Amino acid sequence: MTVVNTIRVNGVDHEIPANWQAKRLLDYLRTELKLVGVKEGCGEGDCGACTVLVDGEPMCSCLLLSGVVGGREVTTIEGLPREYLDKFSSACETHGGVQCGFCTGGVAVMSSWMKNGGTETGVEPVSKLLEGNICRCGGYQQLTNAIADIN
Amino acid sequence: MASALRPSHLPEMDLQCPTNLGDVFRHISNGAQLLAGGTDILLQASVRGEPNKLVWTGGIESMKEFDADSDFIKVGASVPLSTMIKSNAFRDGAPAVADGAQSVGSLQLRNQATMVGNVCTASPAADTVPGLLIHNCVVATIDKENNKREIALKDFLTGPGKTNLGEGELVTCLSFSRLGKNQMSAYQRFTQREALDLAFASVAARLEFEEDGQTLMTVNLALGAVGPTAIDASAAADILKGHPISEGRLDICADAASQLCSPISDHRASAGYRRQLIRALVGDVVRQAATRYGNKK
Numbered sequence: 001m002t003v004v005n006t007i008r009v010n011g012v013d014h015e016i017p018a019n020w021q022a023k024r025l026l027d028y029l030r031t032e033l034k035l036v037g038v039k040e041g042c043g044e045g046d047c048g049a050c051t052v053l054v055d056g057e058p059m060c061s062c063l064l065l066s067g068v069v070g071g072r073e074v075t076t077i078e079g080l081p082r083e084y085l086d087k088f089s090s091a092c093e094t095h096g097g098v099q100c101g102f103c104t105g106g107v108a109v110m111s112s113w114m115k116n117g118g119t120e121t122g123v124e125p126v127s128k129l130l131e132g133n134i135c136r137c138g139g140y141q142q143l144t145n146a147i148a149d150i151n
Numbered sequence: 152m153a154s155a156l157r158p159s160h161l162p163e164m165d166l167q168c169p170t171n172l173g174d175v176f177r178h179i180s181n182g183a184q185l186l187a188g189g190t191d192i193l194l195q196a197s198v199r200g201e202p203n204k205l206v207w208t209g210g211i212e213s214m215k216e217f218d219a220d221s222d223f224i225k226v227g228a229s230v231p232l233s234t235m236i237k238s239n240a241f242r243d244g245a246p247a248v249a250d251g252a253q254s255v256g257s258l259q260l261r262n263q264a265t266m267v268g269n270v271c272t273a274s275p276a277a278d279t280v281p282g283l284l285i286h287n288c289v290v291a292t293i294d295k296e297n298n299k300r301e302i303a304l305k306d307f308l309t310g311p312g313k314t315n316l317g318e319g320e321l322v323t324c325l326s327f328s329r330l331g332k333n334q335m336s337a338y339q340r341f342t343q344r345e346a347l348d349l350a351f352a353s354v355a356a357r358l359e360f361e362e363d364g365q366t367l368m369t370v371n372l373a374l375g376a377v378g379p380t381a382i383d384a385s386a387a388a389d390i391l392k393g394h395p396i397s398e399g400r401l402d403i404c405a406d407a408a409s410q411l412c413s414p415i416s417d418h419r420a421s422a423g424y425r426r427q428l429i430r431a432l433v434g435d436v437v438r439q440a441a442t443r444y445g446n447k448k
Binding site: 021022063068110121129131 | 168209261262345
């Protein structure tokens, strides 16, 4: 039996220590790697604040065990290209897409996935693709407009 | 250094990630529970503090099989819902199942969650189950002595959270039928918000038309979240057979379906409200399937 326990996070390989295998990826990223742009909102897979890309697909890092992600590539908001983050933040500024900012990290990751051609059926609007990111400030329309405005 | 970070809600756990079935069965006999996508079981572990021994099936090559091109669509236990949803062959071949799959959780969760997991969690409100029922789903299982069983989904589900899976037995894959000639299916549910919510009530329908494309030959109906398991309500649709779709017959069918179910009242909806929802959804779903059929022709 082999446990693949290396993960590549934002382009850098990390050995996941044995005591982290059965803990949440969210905690590993925040505590061990200090990638605190990954937020814990609900811890139940609903809010999307902890969204990261695993092999390029958005997932909730609060419902993934570190051991399960062995051998795969994880991208957090810290790993998004600076150029993209600049576009995202200026679009949010223009459209009023940020209030408290807690959901913003997850939304940034999600929007970068969309802008890289991410889709399920090829026809969904931004609002549908953003269904897994809850914003309690009520900024959905602003966020949707901001993301639509990024080119 | 003391950490100001919020600790995980998960209990101390043991995780095994084997790459062959023999090791999976060995861990099961040591008390480990199966972990597929984890979107249900990790939540359960956070809330109840157990299970704290898990064996992940994502490392087993044979469980990653997904074949959407054959007459029977086959999906292994480790295939995430999003992999299925991205397949045109799946969406065209089993629209009601695809509708259900696309209703589950959110995009992020569908990248993790599996259809086999949705079935094995056996929630009465499981979004993929009504569609799977009307697409004649069969559940394939295996145990450590290599005994294999194939069980019709309607017999597999026995109650809320209950299946007839034996001890030490696990589900390897689901297979369900593609639409045949002159057939169409659809699934709809009623929720308070579109994503990240559980169905108050849900209905799946599969229609088969005569050669004229108008007269209904057979109609299969399944109802979700209005009984201990999803309910086969095809008997309620007898009135539709041999006729083109009409509002009058649809009303009678919807009434009959709402009588067949046995909903409970809970924090989400009252039993009476759920019955009303079934009455409304049956008409909506049959009409949606008919419209889809018309658009396809």
